[in-house]
Amino acid sequence: MKAIVQKRYGDYKVLTIEEVNKPKPGKGEVLVKVQGVSLNAPDWRLLEGKPFIIRFSSGLFKPKNPVKGGDFSGTVVETGEGVLNLKVGDEVYGDLADSGFGAFSEFVSAKESILSKKPHNLSFLESSALPLASVTALQGVRDAGRLKAGEKVLILGASGGVGTYAVQLSKYFGGEITAVTSKKNFSQAKALGASEVLDYKTMDYEKLRGSFDLILGVNGHYPVKLVKDLLKPHGRFVLIGSSSTKELLRMSIFGSLLSKKDGKSFQVLMAKPSGKDLAFIAKLAEEGSVKPVIFKEIPFEQIPEGIKELSEGHVPGKIVSKPPR
Structure with a gap:
């Protein structure tokens, strides 16, 4: 599958599109076919591995989780052992910032506990602009x-x-x-x-x-x-x-x-991904109390440039994209 990959620390130019292995869902996880992603501050703040102290968690000499991206939405295509509340065909959304990232790809494997069913009144792209x-x-x-x-x-x-x-x-x-x-x-x-x-x-x-x-x-x-x-x-x-x-x-x-x-x-604030909070946000979105503000949609191959634009500040809303089909 295709994914946005970072093999070394640096600016947005170190990001490349590469073929990587499709993940498999582990215990308590589901495999999701990604249908929308959005960009966030951690996508650019972690690129250079600065300050150096963050490398003790992200990888000392190179990123230990090369596939980038936190926010995504998509459809469950496989469930792992012990999954209780989600099934194949469910439309979900979530944030992988505390789970090794990996959203900028065609498929992701994620813990059921950090996911929620996406708002039924929003598209996959709109839903991907919500999580983090x-x-x-x-x-x-x-x-x-x-x-x-x-x-x-x-x-x-x-x-x-x-x-x-x-x-x-x-x-x-x-x-x-x-x-x-x-x-x-x-x-x-x-x-x-x-x-x-x-x-x-x-x-x-x-x-x-x-x-x-x-x-x-x-x-x-x-x-x-x-x-x-x-x-x-x-x-x-x-x-x-x-x-x-x-x-x-x-x-x-x-x-x-x-x-x-x-x-x-x-x-x-040290915010944490939460399936419970995502479910609450979905409820508010379905009621009309919360809506995503999307600045623009960009092609998947332009995600590195989108991250650069986000790092420069003053982006009024969210930048979103769709993985290749």
Whole structure:
């Protein structure tokens, strides 16, 4: 079968399309014929193996899992021993980020526990745009952020994959949303549920001091002093990815100490793939409460270039693709 493969660390140019062995489902796994994939930040952040510390899990000298890709949707074509809730013919979707990746291929083998039946009202491509980004946003808003109805939430980085779902889920849980994005994405943020939209280039932070119960910082650089000043007493800040490795490490190490000192909560979200959360997202999608924002569909062979574009930032939504037939 054809797959997008990475044999060494480097930029997007190290990715190639190659013939690889078709996987076999193990115990508790199903084999899925992939019919849609989407691109996410980990697809480019892990390419170069930097910072070096990540190589202790991804492979010291070269990637130990050469087939790339996390998000996918498709049809179950075979079940392994012990599979209880899925059967051949089921249309499913999932995220392989914690399972060795491998979604950018014609077939994947995945644990039943991290999959869910896809929303019946969405296409395979639309469904593939959901898993990592929507579950990350859900765990940020509902679990780490503990958003309650009527609270004021500020979403920094509201136009990307996670950000677009964070706006929709904050609306679903009853938040009053201020979205921060570029001017070209104002209408998108409002359509998704933001009551106010601010331009990240010109917003007046001083006027917003002490305004928010919850701040979600998505895939950017957000100094602690800045977000601390914007929070109400006992407000919460959740960092969801960052363009600064130092910021992630600092917040991971010192977040709990800052929380005790200031009476405000600072934490880094470590989102985890969850079949249960995917089933919840599917329910919301079928109700119309959550919908994928697809920036564009690209040919399978252009996935490396799509990853490059994603790494450069300001992609308003998700990039999706279909494996070759």
